[in-house]
Amino acid sequence: MARQITQDRIAVLGLGYVGLPLALGLARSGYATLGFDTDAAHVAALQRGHDRNGEVSEASLAATTARFSCDATDLAACTAYIIGVPTPITDAKTPDLEPLRGACRMIAPHLAPGDLVIVESTVYPGVTEEICGPVLAEASGLELYTQIKLGYSPERVNPGDAEHSMENVVKIISAQDDETLDRVEAIYAPVVKAGVHRASSIRTAEAAKVIENTQRDLNIALVNEFSLIFSRLGLDTLEVLEAAGTKWNFLPFKPGLVGGHCIGVDPYYLTYRAEQAGYHPEVILAGRRINDNMGRHVAQQLIKALISRRIDPGQARVLVLGFTFKENCADIRNTRVADIVSELAEYSVSTEVFDPWADAVTVRKEYGVNPVSAPEKGVYDAIIVAVAHREFREMGAATIRSFGRTGAVLYDIKGVFPKSDADLRL
Missing domain, CATH: 1.10.1040 (N-(1-d-carboxylethyl)-l-norvaline Dehydrogenase; domain 2)
Incomplete structure (x- = not known):
């Protein structure tokens, strides 16, 4: 039997890999749903039926009843707010909670007594109650826990993985008290077919x-x-x-x-x-x-291989296939392929990047790397298969080798091809 939805009008803040599928899922379940993002260009594209991240189809966007907005005044009509903004780290490897604080400050003026705020962003234990709560209370003038209700339900999104979608993965939920937890469960239960796990506290869920x-x-x-x-x-x-994997309890992780x-x-x-x-x-x-140092290791191994073949690294051209952080996905956030490119530059190696999934404008803006529209034939001294996109698998080792000169080094980081087809593997 279908679960009864609550009367909440829900705003989802942050329309990236986490927020957009959630907003569509809530709308499919019958909720009046507002998808909110401060990126006006992204919102405009969604209104036209296009997701620049490629995670949601145009058909799904065309069919949804969810509204998309970058106008903060639209938040006032909502009664439950789900925050799915990024929580990155600083250059010093410490938490950068400013996007989360900013989202709290954004919704605070529109909160009314009894409204619910659920955080989905990944944080350390204590952030929801010790940082988000006080920001919400101060900026709204409402009392935390009595007038503002708090919940936490961490996202478990795996970009590029259609099998483990939001609906198919158990959802951890938590809240300030049992009554609020019942409300949080009522929101998510109709959306997440795999069910929910009620954590004993917000800090436990975090x-x-x-x-x-x-x-x-x-x-x-x-x-x-x-x-x-x-x-x-x-x-x-x-x-x-x-060989080790033939033992029943050996875990199948790869470098x-x-x-x-x-x-x-x-x-x-x-x-x-x-x-x-x-x-x-x-x-x-x-x-x-x-x-964090594996990208540097890959670059140094390649330099050694070039020198062993009497190729001057300072005169070499290297093709890097793939720039996203994982295969069959457009996400370039915190991609460690950038470390390979950066380290090769330290050796004055001329490097070209080709990735059919990554948005070239975003790569250029975020990393200062200018991807090529297509590799040249027969010109590279080395080729690095950095990401196992299906396009590269379908090309095959022979086609990929054809991009290189005779005797070019092929470094297959992900083990896409058999050992006999590559010169180097991790």
Whole structure:
């Protein structure tokens, strides 16, 4: 039997990989839904039926009853506000909560007694109640917990993964008290077919989210360290992992670049909070150091390979295939492919990037890299397959090698092709 929806009129703040699918899901479930974003160009594109991130189809946008706006006055008609804005880190690897604070300041003047605010952004334990709550109360003039109700339900979006969509993954929910938690559940239950998990407190839910990605980060760091060791021992890491994987309880992680807005960022939120509490987290930070340095390692391995073939790195042309943080996805946030390009530049290597998924204008704006519209044939001294986009898999190793000169180095970071087709693999 379908779940009864609440009478809430819901605003979703932040229409990126998290907020946009949620807004459409809420609208499909019968809610009066407002999707809000401060990026006027993005909102205009959504109103025309186009998602620049490629996560939502034009058919879905055409069919939705959700409204999209960048006008803050439209927020006044809502009674529940779900915040899904980014929570990045600073250059010093500390939490940057300004986007979250800004979203709270944005909705505060429009809050009325009894309104509900739910945070979906990834944070460290305590942020919703210790930072968001006071900002909302001060800017609205309302009393926290009695007039403003608080909830937290961390997003579990995996960009580019249609199988594990929002509807198909259990949703953690939490709130300030049982009555508010019932209201939060009533909002999400009709949307999330996989069901909800009621956490005992907001801080528990915040902690659960941040350790999900920290655990994955550490597992990848371990196999990345295996790769660093095996490269010195003359062993192929993927072959070693394949052999070890014949044991029933060996976990199937592979080495690689760890970027994106989640895995490469969230552990720093936990370590920041841990150090505030007087504990220095050694294992988590060690894993972060390993993963943050893998791009540099790839570049240095390539330089060695060029020199071994008597190719002057300062005269070499290198093609990098892929710039997004993961395959079959347009998301370039915190992509570690940028580290490879930057490190090669330190050796005066001329590097060209080709990515059929990434928006060239955004890449240029965010990273100062000018992607090429298509690779040239027979001109490169080395080719790095940095992201396992399906387009590159379909090309095959022979076509990719045709971009290079005779004797060009092919570095297959992701193990897209068999060992015999590549000169270097992680």
